[in-house]
Amino acid sequence: MKVSDQKTAEGILFTDQYQLSMAQLYYRMGLHEKLVQFDYFFREYPDYGAHKAGYCINAGLEWLLDWMQDAHFRDEDIEYLRHQTGRLGARVFADDFLAWLRANGSFDAISMRAIPEGRVVHPNVPLTVVQGPLAMAQILETSLLNHLNYQTLIATKAARIRDVGRGQLLLEFGLRRGQGKGANAGARAALIGGADFTSNVGISYVLGYPPKGTHAHSMVQVFIALGASELDAFRAYADVYPDDCLLLVDTINTLASGVPNAIKVFEELRRQGHEPVGIRLDSGDLAYLSIQAAKMLDAAGFPQTSIVLSNDLDELAIWQILTQISEEAPRYGVDPDRLVGRLAYGVGTRLITSHGEPALGGVYKLVAVQNHGAWLPAIKISESPQKTPNPGHKHVWRVYDE
Amino acid sequence: MKVSDQKTAEGILFTDQYQLSMAQLYYRMGLHEKLVQFDYFFREYPDYGAHKAGYCINAGLEWLLDWMQDAHFRDEDIEYLRHQTGRLGARVFADDFLAWLRANGSFDAISMRAIPEGRVVHPNVPLTVVQGPLAMAQILETSLLNHLNYQTLIATKAARIRDVGRGQLLLEFGLRRGQGKGANAGARAALIGGADFTSNVGISYVLGYPPKGTHAHSMVQVFIALGASELDAFRAYADVYPDDCLLLVDTINTLASGVPNAIKVFEELRRQGHEPVGIRLDSGDLAYLSIQAAKMLDAAGFPQTSIVLSNDLDELAIWQILTQISEEAPRYGVDPDRLVGRLAYGVGTRLITSHGEPALGGVYKLVAVQNHGAWLPAIKISESPQKTPNPGHKHVWRVYDE
Known part of the structure; x- marks a missing residue:
C-alpha cells in the first residue's frame, strides 16, 4: 500500500460499510446521539482441534485506544463518502449526515471500562464495556473487534x-x-x-x-x-x-x-x-x-x-x-x-497465526439503550441459541478460592 | 500503536534481528555488496485438513514494492541500532557498519523478477526472484515473506x-x-x-x-x-x-x-x-x-x-x-x-484467516552468489529433506495442454 493511502485505510474508515449505513439511519431517525451500551465478550475459549484453551489472556486495549484517539472523519473521508453511490446511482450519504459526521465523527464522547490487558479472562463475561452515542459507538465496532480479538487470541496462545x-x-x-x-x-x-x-x-x-x-x-x-x-x-x-x-x-x-x-x-x-x-x-x-x-x-x-x-x-x-x-x-x-x-x-x-484456531470469535453486542434517562435492556434472539447475548448492565465478579 | 511509532514499526525495521546481525557480518567480511540471488517459492499447497488446494493465486507484490520504495534506514533507526547492546553490555552494531547502512540502507539496488499477481502458481517454482547486494537482499527477506505469503494465502482461499x-x-x-x-x-x-x-x-x-x-x-x-x-x-x-x-x-x-x-x-x-x-x-x-x-x-x-x-x-x-x-x-x-x-x-x-491453514509456508532461499563475475550455485542440505532448495538460476515454463 502506498504510504499516502495508509491514513485512509487505517483511519476512521477502518470499519465495515454497514456501520456507516446504520449511522446515517440513526441520524435520520434522530437516534444517533442516544446513549447506548455495547459489551465486548467472547463466547468460547479457542478450540485448537486436538486441544482447547481453558482461559484467555486479555490484550489489545492500548492499541485500540491509540487508534480511537487518532481516528476521526477527515475532509477527504467525508468527500469519499459523498461520492458513494447506490445501485441506481443516487448518493448513499446525504449532506446533513456528512456535516454531522465531520463535526462529531470522533470517539471523544465514548467511554470505556475494561479488564486490563494481561489478565486471565473467560467466556460470556464483558471484557470491555463501551458507552456512548449510538452512531459513533456503532462505527467503533469493527476496529474494536479487530484490535481485541486478534491480540487476545495471540496472548492466549x-x-x-x-x-x-x-x-x-x-x-x-x-x-x-x-x-x-x-x-x-x-x-x-x-x-x-x-x-x-x-x-x-x-x-x-x-x-x-x-x-x-x-x-x-x-x-x-x-x-x-x-x-x-x-x-x-x-x-x-x-x-x-x-x-x-x-x-x-x-x-x-x-x-x-x-x-x-x-x-x-x-x-x-x-x-x-x-x-x-x-x-x-x-x-x-x-x-x-x-x-x-x-x-x-x-x-x-x-x-x-x-x-x-x-x-x-x-x-x-x-x-x-x-x-x-x-x-x-x-x-x-x-x-x-x-x-x-x-x-x-x-x-x-x-x-x-494461533494454529488450530486462527480467530477469536469475540463479539460486540448492544445490551442497553438509554431513553429519557432510563437504561432499557436490548436483546437479540438468534436462530443459533449460543448467539443470544445477555442483556443489560453486568458486573464481573472474580471469586478466588483461598 | 501510537501513530508516531508506526513509521518505526512498519518501516525498514519491519524485519528480524538476525537479518541485521548477518548484514553486519557480511559488511565485516567485505561480502555485503556481493551480488546474490534469492528465490521466493512455496513448497506445498495449503492443506486445510479436510481438503487441500491444488493451486495458489500469486498476490502481494504491489504492496511489497510500495514498502520497498519507502523503507530505508532513517537517522532514528540508526540511533536505535547504535544503542543495542549484547549480553555483556557491549554495542551490537559498530559505527562503520551503521554509517554504511545509513548511506546504503535502501532497496534501490535490488532488482526483482516475478510472476504477476492474480496468476495461478505452483510449488517449488520461483515466484519472485530477487537479485542484489547481499546485505540488503538479506534484510529484505522478512518483509518480502510477510507480504507475499499472506496475500497469496488469502487470494488462494x-x-x-x-x-x-x-x-x-x-x-x-x-x-x-x-x-x-x-x-x-x-x-x-x-x-x-x-x-x-x-x-x-x-x-x-x-x-x-x-x-x-x-x-x-x-x-x-x-x-x-x-x-x-x-x-x-x-x-x-x-x-x-x-x-x-x-x-x-x-x-x-x-x-x-x-x-x-x-x-x-x-x-x-x-x-x-x-x-x-x-x-x-x-x-x-x-x-x-x-x-x-x-x-x-x-x-x-x-x-x-x-x-x-x-x-x-x-x-x-x-x-x-x-x-x-x-x-x-x-x-x-x-x-x-x-x-x-x-x-x-x-x-x-x-x-x-484462511481457515484450516492459516499461513503459507513460502520461503526465500539463497540460490546463487556472484564471484568474480560468475554465478555460483548455493545450496542448503537440511535434516528435513523437503527443506533442501533447488540451487542456481531457474526459468519457469508453463506448458498449456491444447
Whole structure:
C-alpha cells in the first residue's frame, strides 16, 4: 500500500460499510446521539482441534485506544463518502449526515471500562464495556473487534506455549508468517501473553525490548558458495559477536557437521576469554537432535550452553518434544530435566497465526439503550441459541478460592 | 500503536534481528555488496485438513514494492541500532557498519523478477526472484515473506470459495477477525483471488471498489429496546435506502418474523416504485432457511431478490449448503438451481484467516552468489529433506495442454 493511502485505510474508515449505513439511519431517525451500551465478550475459549484453551489472556486495549484517539472523519473521508453511490446511482450519504459526521465523527464522547490487558479472562463475561452515542459507538465496532480479538487470541496462545515449555525462554519469530502489518500486533500480544522477546526489530524498538536473533542458513550458504565452509562461517560469526555467539547448526548435517563445528568454535572462543551462548536446531527430530547435541556439548565442556529449538513449534509440538526427551534422554546418559533447563523455543508461524484456531470469535453486542434517562435492556434472539447475548448492565465478579 | 511509532514499526525495521546481525557480518567480511540471488517459492499447497488446494493465486507484490520504495534506514533507526547492546553490555552494531547502512540502507539496488499477481502458481517454482547486494537482499527477506505469503494465502482461499460458490457474488467481511491492520492486506488479496467486493470501507476507498454492507442485528435491537419493532426497523431502513434495501432477517426469528416483515416492507417499497434488493441470513441452518425464505419470497412476488448468506462460511460450508439445497429444495417445490442463482456469500473469519491453514509456508532461499563475475550455485542440505532448495538460476515454463 502506498504510504499516502495508509491514513485512509487505517483511519476512521477502518470499519465495515454497514456501520456507516446504520449511522446515517440513526441520524435520520434522530437516534444517533442516544446513549447506548455495547459489551465486548467472547463466547468460547479457542478450540485448537486436538486441544482447547481453558482461559484467555486479555490484550489489545492500548492499541485500540491509540487508534480511537487518532481516528476521526477527515475532509477527504467525508468527500469519499459523498461520492458513494447506490445501485441506481443516487448518493448513499446525504449532506446533513456528512456535516454531522465531520463535526462529531470522533470517539471523544465514548467511554470505556475494561479488564486490563494481561489478565486471565473467560467466556460470556464483558471484557470491555463501551458507552456512548449510538452512531459513533456503532462505527467503533469493527476496529474494536479487530484490535481485541486478534491480540487476545495471540496472548492466549503465547501463554499456553509458555506454560507447556515449562517457563523456558520463549522467543516470538512469526513476522514472516503473520498477516501483513498485523504481525506487529501479534508480536505485542505474544509478549503480553508469555513470550520473553521477539525477533521483530521494529516492534521491539517501539515496546522497549531488545530484539533477538543471530543468523540464518543463508549465512552458512554464502560461505560455502564462495568456497569456504560451515566452520569458516561459524568462525566469522564468533569473531563479530564473541559474547553473543549462538550458532545455527543444521545447514549441512546437525550432528556430523553443525554441532562439531560449533564446538570447535566454542573452544576457540573460550581460549580467547569468551563464553559461547549456544546453538539453534531448526529441522529434523528436535527431541533426538537436542539430546545428542546436549551430549556432545556436555562432553566438550559446554554444559551450560543453550539449545534453541525452532521449526513449526507450538504447545503441542513442544509437549511432544519434552515427552520424547523425558523418555529417551536417559537412554543416552543425558539428564532430561537438565536438558529441558537449557532449552529455549523460537516460535513463529503457529504462534502468530494461533494454529488450530486462527480467530477469536469475540463479539460486540448492544445490551442497553438509554431513553429519557432510563437504561432499557436490548436483546437479540438468534436462530443459533449460543448467539443470544445477555442483556443489560453486568458486573464481573472474580471469586478466588483461598 | 501510537501513530508516531508506526513509521518505526512498519518501516525498514519491519524485519528480524538476525537479518541485521548477518548484514553486519557480511559488511565485516567485505561480502555485503556481493551480488546474490534469492528465490521466493512455496513448497506445498495449503492443506486445510479436510481438503487441500491444488493451486495458489500469486498476490502481494504491489504492496511489497510500495514498502520497498519507502523503507530505508532513517537517522532514528540508526540511533536505535547504535544503542543495542549484547549480553555483556557491549554495542551490537559498530559505527562503520551503521554509517554504511545509513548511506546504503535502501532497496534501490535490488532488482526483482516475478510472476504477476492474480496468476495461478505452483510449488517449488520461483515466484519472485530477487537479485542484489547481499546485505540488503538479506534484510529484505522478512518483509518480502510477510507480504507475499499472506496475500497469496488469502487470494488462494478466495479463489477456492469463489469456485465452490458457483461464481455467485462473494463479499469479503473479515475485517473484525483479521490480524490488526493486516486485515487490509487480506481484503486486497481476497479481491485479487475472487471476492467481488469487501465490507472494508478504507481498503475499498484505496482500491477503488464500492464497499458493501447494509445493517446489523444491533439496528433491529435498538428499535426493539425503544419499544418499536423489527418491522419498524425494516421500514426505517427501506425509507433511508429505498433502492438498496437488503434486510437482515434473523434478529428475532427468521421465518416467523424476519422474512414476513421483510416481505411487508418489500411490498410497500414496490408500491412506492422501488425494487428491493434482498435479505441476509446470518444464523441457523442456512440451507434450510434459504429454501424456506426463497419459497416465501417467490410466493410474495419477489423471485428476483437476493439471499445473502453469512456466518462462518468457507468453501466447505458453502459446498455443504449447496449440496443440501440440491437435495432438499425440490421437496419444498423450490428449484435448486434458481435458488443458487440468487445466493450471495458474505465470508468473514474463515477467508481472512484462511481457515484450516492459516499461513503459507513460502520461503526465500539463497540460490546463487556472484564471484568474480560468475554465478555460483548455493545450496542448503537440511535434516528435513523437503527443506533442501533447488540451487542456481531457474526459468519457469508453463506448458498449456491444447
